[in-house]
Structures are given as structure tokens and as C-alpha cells.
Amino acid sequence: MAISLAGRLAERGDVPLGTGCPMDRTLRAIGNRTALLLVREVFYGTSRFDALAKRVGVSEAVAAQRLRELVxxxxxxxxxxxxxGQRTRQAYVLTDAGRDLLPVxxxxxxxxxxxxxxxxxxRTHVGCGEPxxxxxxxxxxxxxxxxxLELGTA
Incomplete structure (x- = not known):
């Protein structure tokens, strides 16, 4: 079984879709392990840099780079x-675009x-207790x- 393709997608042959493909654009934006784990941790309520780096298990340099990219x-x-008694720091919070990643x-x-x-x-619905x-x-x-499922161009 395969997804049906329509329009330009059906006629693409062996030509790569490149940056025209939303999946390619998404993976370029958030498609590495560290980025996705950082997003997961923010969904879980972690917002502080030190805790994010520790919970994901990456160096501070890697966490800083990925968080900068996600911002x-x-x-x-x-x-x-x-x-x-402390200096002002930055917490990381989800934007509307970030919250749209929940199903992912x-x-x-x-x-x-x-x-x-x-x-x-x-994974349980708080309202009724069902999975x-x-x-x-x-x-x-x-x-x-x-x-x-049919994928096609607009």
C-alpha cells in the first residue's frame, strides 16, 4: 500500500522535492534528536536552561545551540x-507553533x-481517564x- 500522489507530486519522477517539501522544511527546523527532546521537555514543564540540558543529557554548548535554533x-x-537574589535569566516556553507540535x-x-x-x-485524557x-x-x-490518503499540490 502507498499514499496516493496527485498533481506535481505524482509527476515528480526522480527529481528531489528539496525545500518545497513541508516535511523537508520541518526536519531542517526541528528534525534532530536533541531538538525534539528539548521540545518534549518543555511540554513536560521544564523551562530552565540547566534543567533542559541535564534532562536531555547534552552538553551546555549543544543545548544552547539547539535552543537558539528552536527560538x-x-x-x-x-x-x-x-x-x-539572583540575576535575570531566560526561561524557554512554547509558542503557538511549538504547541502545534504536540501531536508529533x-x-x-x-x-x-x-x-x-x-x-x-x-497517554491519558485528564477529562475522562481514557487512553x-x-x-x-x-x-x-x-x-x-x-x-x-492522497497528497497533492494546492
Whole structure:
């Protein structure tokens, strides 16, 4: 089974899509392990630089570079905070674009739980207690599988 392609996508042959592809643009912006783990940690409520670097398990230099990149592409923003007796520092918080990554983060956790060894956090709806799963649905509410999806150019 494969996703159906329409328009220019169906006629692309062996020519790479390059930067015209939204998946390529997304991976260029946030598509490395450290960036995604930093985004995960901000979703989990971590906002301070030292804690982010420690929880992701990277050096301060790597954390600083990735956080700078995530701010530049608009996934995170910095907000000043000051602990009593300390200098002003910057906390990292999600922007609207960053919050839009929630289904991506949950889908990666869901895939990892199903296809890799180890434990995974439960994904539960606070409102009713039922498990949360990521799935594709059309605007009419139908679940969409690989064979039911058509990608085309606008």
C-alpha cells in the first residue's frame, strides 16, 4: 500500500522535492534528536536552561545551540525570570507553533512504545481517564489509513 500522489507530486519522477517539501522544511527546523527532546521537555514543564540540558543529557554548548535554533524558527520563545537574589535569566516556553507540535511528540512516543524496547509513559485524557492515541482523521471524522490518503499540490 502507498499514499496516493496527485498533481506535481505524482509527476515528480526522480527529481528531489528539496525545500518545497513541508516535511523537508520541518526536519531542517526541528528534525534532530536533541531538538525534539528539548521540545518534549518543555511540554513536560521544564523551562530552565540547566534543567533542559541535564534532562536531555547534552552538553551546555549543544543545548544552547539547539535552543537558539528552536527560538529562531519560532517553536520556543524566551521569557525573563528572576529568582530572589539572583540575576535575570531566560526561561524557554512554547509558542503557538511549538504547541502545534504536540501531536508529533505524542505520535513519536506512541510509535516508540509500540516498536522499541522499554517502558513508555501512559497517554491519558485528564477529562475522562481514557487512553490517548494519535491517528489521522479527515474533516468529516473518518479515520484515514495509508491507502486512503492522497497528497497533492494546492
Amino acid at each position: 529562531e524558527v519560532g517553536v520556543l520563545t524566551k521569557e525573563p525570570y528572576r529568582d530572589p 511528540v505524542v505520535a513519536l512516543v506512541q510509535w516508540g512504545a509500540a516498536h522499541t524496547e522499554g517502558t513508555a509513559p501512559r 490517548v492515541e494519535v491517528e489521522l482523521r479527515c474533516a468529516a471524522g473518518h479515520v484515514v489509513g495509508e491507502a486512503d
